[in-house]
Amino acid sequence: MAGPDEWRAARPLVRQARDQLWERFQGDRNIVGIGFGPPSRGGRLQDTPACVIRVAHKVPLDQLAPGKAVPSTMDIRGHTIETDVVETGRFYAQEFREKERPALCGISVGHRDITAGTLGCLVKDLRDNDRLLMLSNNHVLANQNVCQAGDPIFQPGPYDWDNVPVPGNIIAKLTRWVPLLWNGPYNRVDAAVAAPDDDCSVYDDMKGDMTRPTSAQPAVGLLFAGSKAETLLNPIDDVMTALGVEMVFGPAARSTVTADDVIPPGAAVQKTGRTTEYTTGRIVAIDQIVSVTYDHGNWATFDDTIVTTAMSQGGDSGSVVCRGGSGASGFVFTCQFLATAEELTGVPFTQEWLSFSYARDKFLANTVAGRWLIDTLYLNESTAMYRSAEVRPQVPDEDRAFAQALYSQHGGDMKLALMNPDRDDIRVSEQFLLDAEESLARARKYMLPEEADAAAQTIALVRARGIVGKNGRDLITMLDDPELLAKLKEIAASTGSLVDPDD
Known part of the structure; x- marks a missing residue:
C-alpha cells in the first residue's frame, strides 16, 4: 500500500509520463485517455499510483503492431512509474423531461438546435455585478460553437418538447461560452452560461435530495462526456476561471481535486442530471488527457480531465458534480x-x-x-x-x-x-x-x-x-x-x- 505522501509525490512524475505517452500515441485513435490514478488487477483497484491508459478496445499484446504496445513501466527522473491499460469504450459528449417552474438545477435545458442537456447550477457573473447566470456545457447551451449571444435557451430542452416549439419554454438567453477547439488542440473546458429571463422563475436549488453547491458539499467538476464505463468532468475551478463566474456561495462552494482523491476507492461524488437524475460515484483518475467524440465527426482533446466511475448517460451533460454521496454508483447502462x-x-x-x-x-x-x-x-x-x-x-x-x-x-x-x-x-x-x-x-x-x-x-x-x-x-x-x-x-x-x- 502507498501512503498519502507517496501518492502526492507520484502525481507530477505520472504527469510527465502521461505527456510522453500522449506525444507518442496521440495519433492512435484506440487510445482515448491517459491520466493519474490507481491500476486495476483482476477487477480490483490497487493502492499504488500509476499512469493509466484508457483505450476504446483492449487488444492482446501478441496482436499489436510493432511500436504500438504501451510499456509496462516508465523511468521518470530515476523513478519507476507503473502503467496500466483499461478498456473504457469511447467517450461521447452527452447532450441529449418536463417543464418546471420554478426551474431548478439538474433539469432539462438546451439551445434551440440541440437535443437536451442539464442545467448545472446558478453562478454569479463577475463581469456584470454578480447577476445570476445558468451554468452548463457549450454543447448544451451554445450548440458546439454554432450560436450567437442572445440565442434562446429552452426548458425543457428541445428533445423534451414533444417536437412542438413552445415560446413559453424559453427560459434564458445565451450569454457567453468557451469555444471548443476541434481535432487536435487542447481544450480545458466545455462550458457556457446563459442569463435567465426577467419574467422566468429560476430557483437556486437542486431538484431532488441533492443540494446546490455549498461549503458543506462543494462542486468539483462540470460533467460533459462519458462512456458506458466512466464519466468525464472538467475541473470546476477551470470552468469558473474560463467563464468569469463564481459560485453563489463563493469559492468555498467549489473544491480542487488532489492526489488524495484518487487513492482507492476514490473520493465519493454525486450529481443530479436530466436523464439519470441522482447518481453517485467515485473519482478514479485526474490529470487526464482525453479524446471526446462530438456530433458531425468532430472530436476534441481535453487536458486535466477528472474521471469518475459511470454515473451518467446522454442528456446528463452540464450537471454539476459535488463531493458527497455514498460513492456506490450501482449504475447499469440502459441497453x-x-x-x-x-x-x-x-x-x-x-x-x-x-x-x-x-x-x-x-x-x-x-x-x-x-x-x-x-x-x-x-x-x-x-x-x-x-x-x-x-x-x-x-x-x-x-x-x-x-x-x-x-x-x-x-x-x-x-x-x-x-x-x-x-x-x-x-x-x-x-x-x-x-x-x-x-x-x-x-x-x-x-x-x-x-x-x-x-x-x-x-x-x-x-x-x-x-x-x-x-x-x-x-x-x-x-x-x-x-x-x-x-x-x-x-x-x-x-x-x-x-x-x-x-x-
Whole structure:
C-alpha cells in the first residue's frame, strides 16, 4: 500500500509520463485517455499510483503492431512509474423531461438546435455585478460553437418538447461560452452560461435530495462526456476561471481535486442530471488527457480531465458534480444490446439510446409491424449477444471505419428524424439504400447464410414498396400494415433461428 505522501509525490512524475505517452500515441485513435490514478488487477483497484491508459478496445499484446504496445513501466527522473491499460469504450459528449417552474438545477435545458442537456447550477457573473447566470456545457447551451449571444435557451430542452416549439419554454438567453477547439488542440473546458429571463422563475436549488453547491458539499467538476464505463468532468475551478463566474456561495462552494482523491476507492461524488437524475460515484483518475467524440465527426482533446466511475448517460451533460454521496454508483447502462453494437462498430449507439427509446415508445410501438419488431428484438437479444461476442474479434479496422463513416454521414439526420418524423427536409435517399446494401455486403462474413439472405430480402422488400423519398411519418404509416407484417414474418421464419413472439 502507498501512503498519502507517496501518492502526492507520484502525481507530477505520472504527469510527465502521461505527456510522453500522449506525444507518442496521440495519433492512435484506440487510445482515448491517459491520466493519474490507481491500476486495476483482476477487477480490483490497487493502492499504488500509476499512469493509466484508457483505450476504446483492449487488444492482446501478441496482436499489436510493432511500436504500438504501451510499456509496462516508465523511468521518470530515476523513478519507476507503473502503467496500466483499461478498456473504457469511447467517450461521447452527452447532450441529449418536463417543464418546471420554478426551474431548478439538474433539469432539462438546451439551445434551440440541440437535443437536451442539464442545467448545472446558478453562478454569479463577475463581469456584470454578480447577476445570476445558468451554468452548463457549450454543447448544451451554445450548440458546439454554432450560436450567437442572445440565442434562446429552452426548458425543457428541445428533445423534451414533444417536437412542438413552445415560446413559453424559453427560459434564458445565451450569454457567453468557451469555444471548443476541434481535432487536435487542447481544450480545458466545455462550458457556457446563459442569463435567465426577467419574467422566468429560476430557483437556486437542486431538484431532488441533492443540494446546490455549498461549503458543506462543494462542486468539483462540470460533467460533459462519458462512456458506458466512466464519466468525464472538467475541473470546476477551470470552468469558473474560463467563464468569469463564481459560485453563489463563493469559492468555498467549489473544491480542487488532489492526489488524495484518487487513492482507492476514490473520493465519493454525486450529481443530479436530466436523464439519470441522482447518481453517485467515485473519482478514479485526474490529470487526464482525453479524446471526446462530438456530433458531425468532430472530436476534441481535453487536458486535466477528472474521471469518475459511470454515473451518467446522454442528456446528463452540464450537471454539476459535488463531493458527497455514498460513492456506490450501482449504475447499469440502459441497453446492453446497443453497448455491444457499439463495441463491434465503434459507432456511439449507447449515446443514442434516448432517441431510439423515444421513437420506439412514441411511434414504432403504435404500428402492427413495429410492435412485432420490438418484441422480436428483445426475445432474441440473448442470442444476438452471444453471436456478437463470437464475431467481435473478427471485425477488422476497415469495417469499423466504414460503419463510423456511415454514422457520420447519416447519424445526424436519423437522430432528427427519430425526434420529429414529420420533418419534410429529411427523407430516405437512394444513397441511403445503397449504403445499407454495402453494409450488408460487408456484414455477410459475420452472418449465417440464411441470416444474410433474410437481411437482403428485407432491403429488397422495402425498396419494392417505394421507400425512397419517404419521410419519417410515411415510414410509420408503412409499418402499420398487416400485409407488411406478414411478409416480415415469412422472412424471419426463413432464418430458422429467430424466435417469433407470436408463436
